[in-house]
Amino acid sequence: MSILSIEFLLLAAGTLIVYYLLPLKIRWIALLCGSAAFICLSGWHSAAHLTAVALVMWGGGLLLQKHRSRLLLSGLLALDLGAMAFLKYYPVFSGADLLLPVGLSYFTFQSAGYLVDVYRGKTEPQRNPLKAWLFVGYFPQLSQGPISTWKELGGQLLTGHRLEPENIVSGFQLVLWGLFKKMIIADRLVATTAAVLQGGELPGWLILSGTILYAIRLYLDFSGGMDVVRGFSRMAGIELPENFRRPFFSKSVAEYWRRWHITLGAWFRSYLLYPLTTSHAGIALGKAASRIFGKKTGRTVPTALATLIVFLLIGIWHSANWNAVIFGAYFGAVMAVSTLLEQFWKFLQKRLKLPKGGWMTPVRLLRTWLLILIAQYFAFTPDPSTAFSLLGGTFRNWDFSGFAERMGAIMTGQEWIITGAGCMIVLIVDILCERKKDVCGTLARTHFWIRWPVLLLLILAIATFGIYGAGYDPAAFLYTQF
Template sequence: MLFNSFEFLIFFTILLLLYISLRHRWQNYLLLVGSYVFYGSWDWRFLSLLIISTALDYFCGLGMEGAGSDAKRKRYLLISLCGNLLILGFFKYFNFFAENLVELLALFNIAIRPLYLDIILPVGISFYTFQTMSYSIDVYRREIKPTRNFLDFALFVSFFPQLVAGPIERAKHLLPQILGERSVTLEKFYDGAAFIFWGLFQKVYVADNLAALVDPVFESRSLSGVSYLIAGYAFMLQLYCDFAGYSNIAKGLGKMMGFDIMTNFNFPFFACNVREFWKRWHISLTSWIRDYLYDPMVGNSKSKWRKGVCAVFAMSLIGLWHGPSWHFVLFGFYSGLGIVGYYAIRPWLARLKSALPKYARAIFGVATAFLYFQMLLFGFIFFRAQSVGGGFHILSRLLQDFSLRPEDAPLVVNFFMFALPLLLMELWQYRSGSVICYAKSRFWIRVPVYLVLFYLILLFGVSDAKAFIYFQF
């Protein structure tokens, strides 16, 4: 059941009408049933995994509260972490590690029969396992109290707007909203509708149309460097609009029901450097890795080497989180090196900028931001490529054959047709500090903007409901 489908529209309309007619406790029961129906619509068999992960962390949380010593608390935490990682590892990474083990042993002339299992990846498993693990870690750190009501905790894990593709919510943010009274107002409904409308524009008009531009280019191995460059830019915007579109729709659905779901993207393409970009991109995952992996690994160390190694390792894991393939790992590794490199040259760049006359500093800032963007592009090429070799092939075409061919013209025109409206809207949103600034603007501005966006969706939007990219992660 996709957000951009007629089936979901019927599902959510019925659920919302029932929701606003119920009291708080029954609202939670309704949302839990609705969330299980929503998740079961993908494959009802995987509901058991969701319930197992829920029960595991629920009882581990209670166990940590009742434990008489830190050793017992740590034991319950390890049970939670190992249980969730085993579930995630088996369903997402078993074949990947099995294949690489065979190849590794072959280097030492040890031949074993490869074991390949026909495993279906449960949708959303990378998101809800990380969400439940963060709950257990926060309970262990005594940052939150464990939830005693199992049904409320089950709703925290399975809340359908952000269940299958995030954001990865924290218990300290979402659980109080589940446990407390929520108000459903006309203003929240209107704001929620604005988030949903913008998310649908990002998905249906921008992302799905750019996908039709990107896919043929990345499947070919004989196009010009210009084609791959434009397709690389297009893919970055496609991925962004696909995922940010989902996050905005999720935020809008939650807001209509009185929830405040965290912001997952904060205008990343307006970042001035690589570090800032990753603070603005997929915030729920990057902050998760920072809080639960990077910071504990670095500890109180002042060593730049340790911080650098930990940053590269953490970003490599972010790459692996996206999928069981080395090109994802290389994407993360490269991104980590980019962050380390930025910190290494930052003092030199600051001295260089301060030595420039005032009129040249703005130009210098734009130029460095553009160079950072090109660095990011190389990483996302590996993200989109089907293999490490495929990524290097595209990079070689960029460097060896950067000629402009007549067949590149439609590619360039189509790219700007779908990218330009997005970039103009994003500039407005960025300067105002709000994704839904268009819905808060004056009437004579708001109505034409709505009409133009609606016109673009209606005439040029992809009508077939296409799955969101991050469902495969």
């Protein structure tokens, strides 16, 4: 069930109503029932797998509390992550047709994180299996995350929240904003990606603009879905962690990854990067490197290597194909090099008296954009040869004759205007948010005769210009497939 479907909206609304009708102490049961309904409607195989993962997590947590054994943890993680890896990658190598449970990666990562946190003594294991199930099966976040820790989510799910009008208004606004981004802009931009992938002799400007629009589409698609998820949760008084913080305003690739799919990055940092760098091998490597490259640079070598491994895994997590490997390796290499050369950059900056802000800000933004764009060629193409061919094609044939015909073949003028206007609105809101303006909060606090027309206009725009209904597949969220 897509979070854009009418069924989801009805289920979410029904769950909310029941949630607030129940006594405070047992409100979590409404979320449990809503989640059970969602997962069952998504297919019995999803429900069975999720329940198995939840049971392993619940039982494993209790066992780990009694026997704090690294071997036991490794076994549980192997079971948890191994099942995910098997379901995701076995069909790729064997050609078998396995049904993937909805939200497989998200609930697997979440349960694995819980087990590690219990092992580390950061989290008390949950004794009630139904409450443990709700933690991994909380339905709004099943489709595309975020990946939360028990500390972030567990308590919020189980503590009944009082009905607060502010939460309802603010959450509702966030849902609408998410639908606006996803349905009006992101889904319209599907045509631009298709235009670049159609093959044939394409002018460089078309390939480049198609790639830029793909990056925008991916952001709006994913962040739009996330806003719907967070908005619904907020209406129930649950504040989910932010997953996107305007990544295109990043001034470095490292910052981009701190703003893009934040909870995935945090998961990998917490459960893979830090353990790798602080392991015996990591420390030994750091010492050895310090002897060769000097203390400051040498210390960064384990981090650089761990970063490379983490990004390779992130790439492979996205998909089991060569493009994903290149995508991960590319980002890993960029991040590793920037870590290793950190001291050199600082030296250069000091020597050339480069300002931290000012005119360097657009230069840094542009540099980051360029580095990100190169990766996008591997994100939307089916194989490396297509990606390299398009990358090469970007620098050839910048002939603008036939511009209007080519644009018209992708979308009608009306569609371009809607897409352009939508992008401008998102850009303005993002700039305001970047300047620490609380747009959502301000609107929620505004007098109703301003707020209502804005919200009604937003609803009407989504209902009119949204891509949904007949002939449209609402399940096609780009990140649901992971």
